[in-house]
Structures are given as C-alpha cells and as structure tokens.
Amino acid sequence: MARNNREILTGGKKYIQKKIRKNGVEEVVFDKGSRQEYLTGFHKRKLQRQKKAQETIKEQERLARIEERRKIREERQKDMEKQLAELKENAKIIGAGGYESEEDLGANDEDGEDWQGFEDKEEEVETKEEDKNKGILKRKEVYKLDEDIRSDLPAVVDEETTVVVESLENPAVTRIQNTNLEALARSNNVNLEKSDEILEESITRAKNYAVLAGVAKPPAKEKQKKKKFRYLSKAERRENNRKAKDKKRDRK
Structure with a gap:
C-alpha cells in the first residue's frame, strides 16, 4: 500500500529524532571561570615558559660539562698510555744496547783518577774571580x-x-x-x-x-653612588626657565 506525503514527512521527522537520540550531541557548557583564567593568565604562562626554558638551558649546560670532563679524562688516559709506551720502548732500547763491561768501567775510573792536574788551579782562579766581584x-x-x-x-x-x-x-x-x-x-x-x-x-x-x-676574573669595579632624585622647587624651576630663555636669546 502506498504511503501519502504526510506519512512520508512524518517518518522523516521520526527518523531524525531517532538518530539524534542514538548519536546524541554533547551539551556545550560555557565556563566563566575558565574564560577568566585564560584571559588573565598570559603573564603567568609567559613566566612559566621562561622558567621551563631556563631549566632546559641549565640541564644542557650540566650535560655539556659532563661531556667535557669525560673528554678530558680520555685525553689524560691517552697521554698516560703514550708516556708508558715511550718509557717501555726506551727501557727496551737501553736493555738492548747494554753497558760497558766492568773492566772497561774500572779502567775509565782509574784513568780519571790518575789525571788531576789542573783542578786546583782552576778552583783557585774561580775563587779569585768571585773574590774580585764580591769584594x-x-x-x-x-x-x-x-x-x-x-x-x-x-x-x-x-x-x-x-x-x-x-x-x-x-x-x-x-x-x-x-x-x-x-x-x-x-x-x-x-x-x-x-x-x-x-x-x-x-x-x-x-x-x-x-x-x-677567560683565565682571570675582571677586577671588581666600585659602584658609583646614584644621585638621589629630588623634585625642584617652584623657585628653582623659575630660575632654570629664565636661564634657558637667556641662552635662547643669546643664540639669536
């Protein structure tokens, strides 16, 4: 049986109402307190952003110092290892070269002990020169x-x-x-x-x-004492105005 226009239109309205009940739209609530806090909290939020940025910078500086100390430790460790390697190499060279035999050393000592010809004279000359200088x-x-x-x-x-x-x-x-x-x-x-x-x-x-x-700190400068502000009296203002007018007149 065919439906007339009235039934069709009524069915559409019912369909819309049913759909609204099924997928209900949330009610929009206007909160005056939240609006007031947003409008009056610009400066507060700005200070919070600044504080957060300062904390971030401090953390980055701390991490940079830690990294720098780590690099310094590694460099010192490398220098120490290099010095130890050089010492070991020198010790090997000295051990491979060897020393003179004890007989040769004894002969050299005896030769050195036999010749003592000019030592006393040289000491006397040096003593005389020192005596002349010192008086x-x-x-x-x-x-x-x-x-x-x-x-x-x-x-x-x-x-x-x-x-x-x-x-x-x-x-x-x-x-x-x-x-x-x-x-x-x-x-x-x-x-x-x-x-x-x-x-x-x-x-x-x-x-x-x-x-x-950056090796030394700059010397502390003495702070100049600020001149205390003072309002001029009526007579002082009048006198200053008169002097300004006189200067202006002299320029002309």
Missing part, C-alpha cells in the same frame, strides 16, 4: 782570650769567640755594571728612566689579555 768574602774569625785577662775578669767569659763576616757587593764592580747597562741601553735606543712605566703597562696589558682569554 769582601764571607769568612769566620775566631778570637781567643788570654788566660791572664780572663782570670782578672769578674764574669764568666768563653775562651773562644767566633765572628762570621758576611759578604758584600763591591761598589766599584756594581758601578761598572750599571755603566755598562746604561751604555748598552743607549746603544739600543732604550730609555731606562721609563722602564718602570713600560713594565706597568706590560703588566696591565697582560692582565687585560688574561681577562679576555
């Missing part, structure tokens, strides 16, 4: 007290007194050395009077280079 030698002098004088003294006095004379530089030799130094500096166009200044500049330059290279 006064370091020596010990022992003074003995006569028994007759000692018996007359009321106090207890030692029989011997030792006096040590320290060595001093010969002023004549020092003067000659200074003269030679001045002549040498003059021949090389060097001004000895500015030596301290040049030394200070060199030290300052070395310190700055050490700071740039």
Whole structure:
C-alpha cells in the first residue's frame, strides 16, 4: 500500500529524532571561570615558559660539562698510555744496547783518577774571580782570650769567640755594571728612566689579555653612588626657565 506525503514527512521527522537520540550531541557548557583564567593568565604562562626554558638551558649546560670532563679524562688516559709506551720502548732500547763491561768501567775510573792536574788551579782562579766581584768574602774569625785577662775578669767569659763576616757587593764592580747597562741601553735606543712605566703597562696589558682569554676574573669595579632624585622647587624651576630663555636669546 502506498504511503501519502504526510506519512512520508512524518517518518522523516521520526527518523531524525531517532538518530539524534542514538548519536546524541554533547551539551556545550560555557565556563566563566575558565574564560577568566585564560584571559588573565598570559603573564603567568609567559613566566612559566621562561622558567621551563631556563631549566632546559641549565640541564644542557650540566650535560655539556659532563661531556667535557669525560673528554678530558680520555685525553689524560691517552697521554698516560703514550708516556708508558715511550718509557717501555726506551727501557727496551737501553736493555738492548747494554753497558760497558766492568773492566772497561774500572779502567775509565782509574784513568780519571790518575789525571788531576789542573783542578786546583782552576778552583783557585774561580775563587779569585768571585773574590774580585764580591769584594769582601764571607769568612769566620775566631778570637781567643788570654788566660791572664780572663782570670782578672769578674764574669764568666768563653775562651773562644767566633765572628762570621758576611759578604758584600763591591761598589766599584756594581758601578761598572750599571755603566755598562746604561751604555748598552743607549746603544739600543732604550730609555731606562721609563722602564718602570713600560713594565706597568706590560703588566696591565697582560692582565687585560688574561681577562679576555677567560683565565682571570675582571677586577671588581666600585659602584658609583646614584644621585638621589629630588623634585625642584617652584623657585628653582623659575630660575632654570629664565636661564634657558637667556641662552635662547643669546643664540639669536
């Protein structure tokens, strides 16, 4: 039996209602609290992102330091192994080369003991040269007290007194050395009077280079005291305005 239009349209409506009941649409609930939190939480979320980024950077730096220490340990281990290998190789070479026989060594020692011709003279010459340079030698002098004088003294006095004379530089030799130094500096166009200044500049330059290279820390600078802000009074403002007008008038 054929259905009329009314039944067909009514059936479509029922079909739609049945489909809605089967696949129900979730109700959209508008939460004012969530909206308020989103609109007012931009700065808070920005700080959270910054904090998270800082933590990530710190973790990366920590891992980089660990990796650097590991590389340094490996390099030291390689250097140690290389040195040990070189020592072993040198020991093998020495063992393979061998030493002279004991008889040869004894003969060499005897030859060395037989010839002692110029040693004393050379030592005397060196001693005389040192005496000339130093001027006064370091020596010990022992003074003995006569028994007759000692018996007359009321106090207890030692029989011997030792006096040590320290060595001093010969002023004549020092003067000659200074003269030679001045002549040498003059021949090389060097001004000895500015030596301290040049030394200070060199030290300052070395310190700055050490700071740039990261070896040393920069010197702590004294913080300048901030000038406290103060509002001008009415009279001071009037005076400043008058001075500004006078300057403007003078320019014209």
